[in-house]
Amino acid sequence: MRSLRQYSGAHRLEGTTESRTAITPATPTDHALTPSEVSAIRADFPSLQQEVNGHPLAYLDSGATSLKPRQVLDAEREFYERHNSAVHRGAHTLAALATEFFEDARATVARFIGAAEDEVVWTSNATEAINLVAYGISAASARGGADAVSLRAGDEIVVTEQEHHANLIPWQELASRTGATLRFIPVDDAGELMLDGLDETITERARVVAFTHVSNVLGSISPVDRIVARAREVGAITVLDACQSVPHMAVDVASLDVDFMAFSGHKMLAPTGIGVLYGRRELLNALPPFLTGGSMITTVTMERAEYLPAPQRFEAGTQRVSQAVALAAAIGYLEAIGMDRIAAHEAALGARLADGLAAIEGVRVLGPVAGAERVGLASVDVAGIHSHDVGQFLDDRGIAARVGHHCAQPLHRRLGVTSSTRASIYIYTTEEEVDRFIEAVADSRDFFGVRP
Amino acid sequence: MSSSELQSLYQEIILDHSRQPIGFGLVGNADGSSHQLNPTCGDEVTLEIAIDEHGLAHVHWEGHGCAISQASASLFSEMVGDGMSLDALDERIESFRTAMRSRGKIQPDEELLGDAAALGGVSRYIARVKCAMLAWVAAEDAIAQARA
Secondary structure, three states: OOOHHHHHHHHHHHOOHHHHHHOOOOOOOOOOOOHHHHHHHHOOOHHHHOEEOOEEOEEOEOOOOOOOOHHHHHHHHHHHHHHOOOOOOOOOHHHHHHHHHHHHHHHHHHHHHOOOHHHEEEEOOHHHHHHHHHHHHHHHHHOOOOHHHOOOOOOEEEEEOOOOHHHOHHHHHHHHHHOOEEEEEOEOOOOOEOOOOHHHHOOOOEEEEEEEOEOOOOOOEOOHHHHHHHHHHHOOEEEEEOOOOOOOOOOOHHHHOOOEEEEEHHHOOOOOOOEEEEEOHHHHHHOOOOOOOOOOEEEEOOOOEEEOOOOHHHOOOOOOHHHHHHHHHHHHHHHHHOHHHHHHHHHHHHHHHHHHHHOOOOEEEOOOOOOOOOOOEEEEEEOOOOHHHHHHHHHHOOEEOEEEOOOOHHHHHHOOOOOEEEEEOOOOOOHHHHHHHHHHHHHHHHHOOOOO | OOOHHHHHHOOHHHHHHHHOOOOEOOOOOOOEEEEEEEOOOOEEEEEEEEEOOOOEEEEEEEEEOOHHHHHHHHHHHHHHOOOEEHHHHHHHHHHHHHHHOOOOOOOOOHHHHHHHHHHHHHHHOHHHHHHHHHHHHHHHHHHHHHHO
16 A cells, blocks of 8 residues: 555656656746647647547647646546545545545645645535635625624625626625625726726725636736735725636735635646635634535534534535545646746747737737737637637637637627637647647638638 | 538538628517527527418528528528418428438438528537527527417
């Protein structure tokens, strides 16, 4: 039987054998990945070894879900083959080992985002994480819970016009259940958050401010410090949607100073079914549980139950153990490359993508203008061609991109489009793939006959 | 350079209809009206069926969305032309649906469907069948209202 340390440690190293050989310690940490490093990384991803419609797959849909490296798949398989058992119960060896792996994965996530272990709650995905907070506040509000997590009629919840539906609808519902008012920070014609009126939007009545770290449509990075500073001034809880940031850049909750943060494993090399809610310890422990049942209690009578402290009070029922173990392996894989180098790689490709697209006549790049800061993600509106048709044309060339409203209808409506075509980049993306996307978008105008 | 499959999906006649649609523009006073939305991509079609004194259906529609969904609504309108009985429409909608669901195995009946048979290539693209069906589902719903 391998020990816990060997298990997680070995995977962390094995996970990056090939890329490590290409990365020497002398490489500056903010230096973009070299082509040979990217090519070593690509060899770890079985999905990339296939052709689609007669072309090598160009997977530019990592913003929706990332591909998975062998090392992550192996970690999950190995857990099932060797250590599978119920966690937090049972006295047998496998149960104890599985529990250690599960909690070690939590420790890995905590270290990765600069949190304490008891501030990391497992969820199925980021959507569930945000709902956990919203429903917890709802329950506290209905039953005279702690003031810090209770809302009353007249209180305000603030979101932004950039939000993914997952960070909008839970707050609409919470407002309607508590009588609170939902307000939002608007965006300008370029999609940028308008902070001039921040003090008027986030008023003394604001109790919750929920916003995205990186827009999943625009690729812009939110001014977290300004929004958090204003929320602190008025005593509002902050909730950060970090789905598009945590997989792509170094994120430290302590320096961001947010109260809650949600992200999903499947967008950062891990399987589906695992997500994370970070919560400030005192707030998590003030929040009533969202889902109730086994594994989250101390004493249960036929009339009532007492709950464990966080994080267990939010982890009712059988947990996502193999997925958590695989997420830890994914973090090991990312850390061996280096989050700053990943961010540099993606920023460089993102700029190449945005510049190339902006140069095409009839193509509007949504969000930051060319040259402005953006992550490795860009959405376009091609004049006269619906995004579904653009997407079909891209697919014919083996290019996987996202089309539609990307779960952000209000933002698209505000920008005057119903849908867009999005390319999103990750560690395995090459310049050549970005160029193929740009060329295909340009050629789609010929194919659909909209070029003058 | 694009594949022959893609060219068969987007035949010139389909692109023409998507650019210059037939029957576009609602008139109101319909005997049945249906709004259909494809939430995954935002395609929308609102289609009206009006029955004249001879029992013939006339169609008007509005919408926005991908070339397939809009061309399909236009081709449906062209097929109905100056009026068609509800029973004839039922038969055509059913025939079109069968072809669309066949994953490329059944070619649409050109004698029955006219130029709408050009949409046959869509049936191989499972994700796009819903686009092609949108106007026809709206018509089916509007016809049911007209009969009620």
